[in-house]
Amino acid sequence: MTLTYQAPLRDMRFVMDEWLDAASWWRDVPDWQDLDSPTAQQVLEEAARFVEERIAPLNASADLEGCRFDAGKVTTPAGFRESYAEFVEAGWPTLSLDAGHGGQGLPQLLDVALQEMLAGANHAWLMSPGLTHGATACLQTYGSERVKKALLPKVASGEWLSTMCLTEPQAGSDVGLIRSRATEAPGTDGYFIDGSKIFISGGAHDMTENIVHLVLARGPDAPPGTKGLSLFVVPEWLEDGDGGRSCNGVYCEGIEKKMGLKGSPTCTMRFERAFGWLVGEAHRGLACLFVMMNAARLQVAMQGLGHAHTAWQRAHAYAQERAQMRAVSVPPGANVAPGKAAPIAFHPAMRRILMELRAIVEGERAIGYWTAHWLDIAARHADVAEREQAAQLASLLTPIAKAFFTANGYGAASNALQVFGGYGYIHEYGIEQTLRDSRVSMLYEGTNEIQAIDLLIRKVLPDGAVAFDVLLRQVRAEARLCQESDPPVRAAGAKLAELAQTVESTTRSIKARHAQDPETAYRVADDYLAMLGWMLLAFAWARALRIATPQCEAETFYVEKRETGRFFFDYPLAAFAYRRSLVAAGCEATLPYV
Template sequence: MAEYKAPLEDIRFVLHNWLKITDHYKASGLEEAADQELVDAILEEGSKFSSEVLAPLNQTGDEEGCTFNDGEVTTPKGFKDAYEQYKANGWPSFAGETEYGGQGLPYSLAVALSEMVTSSNMAWGMYPGLSQGVIEALSAHGTEEQKQTYMTQLISGEWTGTMCLTEPHCGSDLGILRTKADPQDDGSYNITGTKIFISAGEHDLADNIIHLTLARLPDAPEGTKGISLFVVPKFNLDGNGQIADRNTVVCGSIEHKMGIKGSSTAVMNFDSAKGFLVGEPNKGLNYMFTMMNAARLGTGQQGQALAESSYQIALAYAKDRLQMRSLSGPKNPEKAADPIIVHPDVRRMLLSQKAYSEGCRALLYYTATLVDKERTAKDTEERVIAHKELSFLTPICKAFCTELGFEATNHGVQIFGGHGFISEWGMEQFVRDARITQLYEGTNGIQSLDLLGRKVLLDRLETLRVIQAQIKDFTKEAAKHKELKPYAKELKLLVKKWFFMTFNIARSAKKDKEEVGAAAFDYLMYSGYIYLGYIWLQLANTALNTLEAGSKQQKSKLATTKFYFERILPRVKTHAASIKSGADNLMDVDEDLF
């Protein structure tokens, strides 16, 4: 099987040519990262770690999986050693706040590293990855004592973190969670309840695990307004912040899963476990979104990263595998058959993988720069503008990128034919691993409702109008290139249709709220395809403006843009037709007829 190699050429193109990342860092007050040599050196080292240390453990980790024994979890062979190297290299502290031992490097640069880790070994990457949401939640809502106690160790990687939200009976409906928090005389709380589907809830990589846990106080109001957030360590700490006795939060079992088998997905039982309130009582749901938004962007990147891995291996196989002759005549007459890359259908799948991986990479990296801007904005207006655009793009990044990622990994299996269906090639693992990305951190149906309901309709289409204006303005710039003029014209027309479609949904929803739910998924996909068209138009424009005329990289960007606009973007017509059909064909069907 071909080995994963970080696509550094395209990553550099996105960061340096398109995003002009060092200029962005200077403008954001992140001068310590505003050095192209430093950025490239970090990318090189991340590439080596991912390809040389993590990638060889991906398939073996999937085959071995995690082992559960009496509340303890052992990760697959090599995972712990890899984590020790990860810590020794300083990767956990990469984007952490300097006040708590971090290096203070930008989130957008950490995202590039995260892609390489995830592409090479998604299951392993989840152990340090889950800590990021905990760090961000504590940074935004924790007391100074909590930050000093927990963030320093989380940022160093000595400890890892989890998000303990879901319970057996409630799934994503956190308003009906039952975990209780009883106040104690010393200011702590006894946390009692059961949480399920807790990624990295128990493992042997770190000395302590910090669980951010949702629970209810005795006098809490019902529903989502009565949820509070608590920090619950696996091991209690003494007065000096050192590990002391074991807390009464124990792993009851780990799930037997379809994919990401090297990542432990735990059932966590809290039996009067000692916890500490984060922020104000009954504000836990608000605080949760600090964790969830970071996790949603990370999940979107998982879809993109697996698309990249599958594409690399499928491409190598398609160039090497001999089968049948080209319809237009032999391309490899000295051999028994032609390589399958000569066949149009194989090219359709490869170009789809390429368009999804490279396009979603650019989308996710751009969204990461909005995180930088929100964090470093010098005034409130700048922060609000960045926040609104970030909020709009987050459900698209999570849901759209994972839908395309799953499609891309399925293409990888198909390109391999029967060999793709057996485990030794590793292609079916990508499919199994990618499937979870459409489910966790809020299913893609929930992301769709979030986009259409909260980010568009409740916003009275304000942010949508701003983004559509950005796209329309750019089409004027792109149209200056004769190669891009027809695509710019098409995109401008689709943006106009996008607005009127949204307006019609809003009008229909005033009569029947079910119209929002009926339209939501198709609306997100429609929006995603248009926005990715905007991304590809920008990438093609940048390639024409900054790359050597006729270079391989420039030709590649133009060819993929052509493919995307002519083969993929027309999918919006199907989504538009589904939206127009309304809710009746869904809601008027009697339950007995299912």
């Protein structure tokens, strides 16, 4: 097994060109009038080449080597520094950055595909540039002119890497408990920051000559709780204007020994009279971070997808090559001598796992890219109402994608590991690393439980929450199109319509019950999110089935699309009813305290 990562370019093309029909929409955006499918595919092919050749080969070695911490300095694994420099040199960090800010101004859709590739190839490596977009958006939106001039160009280009410093030992999900303080720095336009932060990915490293920290802290006269938090930007090094630089009070005190992501340094940081500038208004730090965290959450969802894809690819390759036991049945034309061991890919238990991996990966790719597409519409559509609605839809889809994709990414890794049998437990086969690396995405950028609360309690239940209705309309529109199609597609459409109906009535039940028992929504939030996740996959597969009709070209790709789509409705979608039954349970039955 010497399988290295291969980017799923064919399916990416299917999703962009056929499932989303993105190019037809690009034509209406002035900046993207010249952007067509061949151009987009060329970008993705170049990205794939870079990721496959330069990033993927560092994945296993970085896991073995890990990061080194010595006297406040962090050394990243061999090859990270050089490959990151090439990444910046090639302009990948600015792919979707406005041309006005020095970027290439391409759709976020392409950037999200790049994120998927990077996560699937080498999640630890991706951790360093992971916050570049978020930090850029945050400084663009809220930074003072001074900050924009001093920091933004190098942050946006990726020349300097960024971090997000929220968590403190006592303040994880509950950022209101943050204690770090900012005091005015006399005679300057800035502040001194003092405090300790933990779990800071890339808080210190040797990949760039400066690191720009976005730090949540309590400014002067801050009220307690989240309403007293302000955001500050604190560079590791300060430039003195004469081309020299001086050390700021930013210290890395250690790195964590983690389950996975060993190539990415998770740092404990101490800020001691560290000079920084306020970003946005005082006491409005969380709002400023929101723009950063939303971008980050969709990226985390792409990590789940990337891991699921890698898991699928590894398990699929292994199952073709490994022969054990006679098969109960073999596909027509299979070259297996009678009485001889068959590739395990023929055994039903393995086919179940492999088909489910594939169904999840390809379904999620459509939904993940769809979300990115809404972000593009939100950013670029000529009509302000369209922009607003797209933004709300993206904001509804983001927590679902984050929690559902990351849980599935981890589940996919474990299921794929099972295909390897005992070899799966051994490092050199790679899949156990996928499992370990994938686990973190269920925890950071808001645990998956926090995503579920965000979805149900902040975005679905409130009166006037329109995005949920928009989503159901989208799903039902697809169901109708399917029901006007050929018989197998018609069945998928009918099923999809039924799911939308169930989601709507279940939502109504939760709302009614929650009005009487304000714990209800908290009991059912996780299963509710998963229900919506499965409905979205059904939406993805119904549309894919509608597109990949037997009338379209006879390429194996479409035949397999149809088979996978049918399989999805036959098997994995049973999870929707399961989640629904758990939501019903949570509406009925209280929960003991343990």
